[in-house]
Amino acid sequence: MNVLVTGANGQLGQALRAASKSFTNHRFVFTDVVSSGDDEVIYLDITLIDAIRTIAKSEKIDVIVNCAAYTNVDKAETDIETAQLLNSDAVHNIATVAKEKDVTLIHISTDFVYNGSKAAPYVETDEKNPVNVYATTKYSGEKQIFASGCKYILFRTAWLFSKYGNNFMKTMIRLTGERDTLNVVYDQVGTPTYAPELANIILKVIDENKLDLVGEYNFTCEGSVSWYDFAVMINYLSGHHCDIRPCNSEEYGSKVKRPSFSVLDKSKVKKTFGVTIPHWFVSLESCMKQL
Numbered sequence: 001m002n003v004l005v006t007g008a009n010g011q012l013g014q015a016l017r018a019a020s021k022s023f024t025n026h027r028f029v030f031t032d033v034v035s036s037g038d039d040e041v042i043y044l045d046i047t048l049i050d051a052i053r054t055i056a057k058s059e060k061i062d063v064i065v066n067c068a069a070y071t072n073v074d075k076a077e078t079d080i081e082t083a084q085l086l087n088s089d090a091v092h093n094i095a096t097v098a099k100e101k102d103v104t105l106i107h108i109s110t111d112f113v114y115n116g117s118k119a120a121p122y123v124e125t126d127e128k129n130p131v132n133v134y135a136t137t138k139y140s141g142e143k144q145i146f147a148s149g150c151k152y153i154l155f156r157t158a159w160l161f162s163k164y165g166n167n168f169m170k171t172m173i174r175l176t177g178e179r180d181t182l183n184v185v186y187d188q189v190g191t192p193t194y195a196p197e198l199a200n201i202i203l204k205v206i207d208e209n210k211l212d213l214v215g216e217y218n219f220t221c222e223g224s225v226s227w228y229d230f231a232v233m234i235n236y237l238s239g240h241h242c243d244i245r246p247c248n249s250e251e252y253g254s255k256v257k258r259p260s261f262s263v264l265d266k267s268k269v270k271k272t273f274g275v276t277i278p279h280w281f282v283s284l285e286s287c288m289k290q291l
């Protein structure tokens with residue numbers, strides 16, 4: 001299959017590039033707004049629909065994986081237009097091309113589309129009620145896909161970590177090495193997700209040609225944890241001795257509202273695609289060993 005990947009320089013994009021090396025039976029066209037010198041990543045701006053049309057046609061694309069997004073949750077609060085452009089308008093562009101070419105769009109959304117007030121893991125059909133700008137634009141992107149009529153597989157994921165890009169794990173490794181004490185919030189609970197695990201299921205769906213299994217699927221690692229507990233484990237596995245102190249979101253002083261509980265139920269994805277998913281701690285330990 002010919003696979004178009006957008007946002008290939010991002011965290012998930014890089015994980016996909018690495019994992020795709022084991023799938024030589026498919027041809028991957030990796031794209032982003034910054035191309036790489038070695039031509040592994042070529043230029044494609046997803047805000048330009050004609051550019052997506054052109055590449056989809058010239059490369060005879062069979063499936064599109066959209067890893068591009070505006071992911072800075074704090075910055076989105078003030079940079080609303082750009083967040084909307086990338087997370088919704090550009091998604092409309094990609095979905096439109098997917099519909100025109102009758103190819104499946106594999107898209108990534110977020111646990112933040114839920115408001116966090118449920119006391120049990122969220123299932124795909126639960127009400128979406130985003131509480132911040134980033135999440136609102138991501139939910140708007142989801143609706144663009146549903147309205148386009150294209151075939152889609154939508155994975156909602158959370159708290160990505162890996163050796164690639166910027167993420168909480170890497171920030172905590174650095175900060176716990178630099179500081180004696182650190183305050184981390186304990187009143188936001190979710191599930192860290194190892195980006196290569198998400199890359200693996202995307203590649204499995206493509207490789208096993210399960211692209212007609214259209215729908216929304218939650219995908220995170222197993223388990224649940226607060227940011228505080230996650231930081232404590234990162235500190236521990238780093239061999240650092242930072243004194244990590246739990247604080248609540250109000251004490252932490254973030255101006256951006258985040259769901260207090262965004263654990264996702266993965267029954268549907270496991271049953272549909274026959275996957276087993278590791279616990280976040282097992283993935284964290286294995287990731288940190290590789291660093």
Ligand SMILES: NC(=O)c1ccc[n+]([C@@H]2O[C@H](COP(=O)([O-])OP(=O)(O)OC[C@H]3O[C@@H](n4cnc5c(N)ncnc54)[C@H](OP(=O)(O)O)[C@@H]3O)[C@@H](O)[C@H]2O)c1
Pocket residue numbers: 006007008009010011012013031032033034044045046047066067068069070071086108109110111138157158159160161165166
């Ligand atoms: N990271 C998380 O914890 C998390 C949690 C839940 C859901 N998700 C979702 O998972 C997906 C992947 O996230 P990620 O962490 O891998 O994101 P990321 O690291 O921020 O990567 C996004 C990529 O998209 C690129 N991009 C920006 N504008 C573009 C444009 N106009 N055209 C094409 N590419 C453009 C970015 O380039 P620049 O960096 O140069 O702007 C970047 O390389 C996203 O949909 C995100 O919403 C992520």
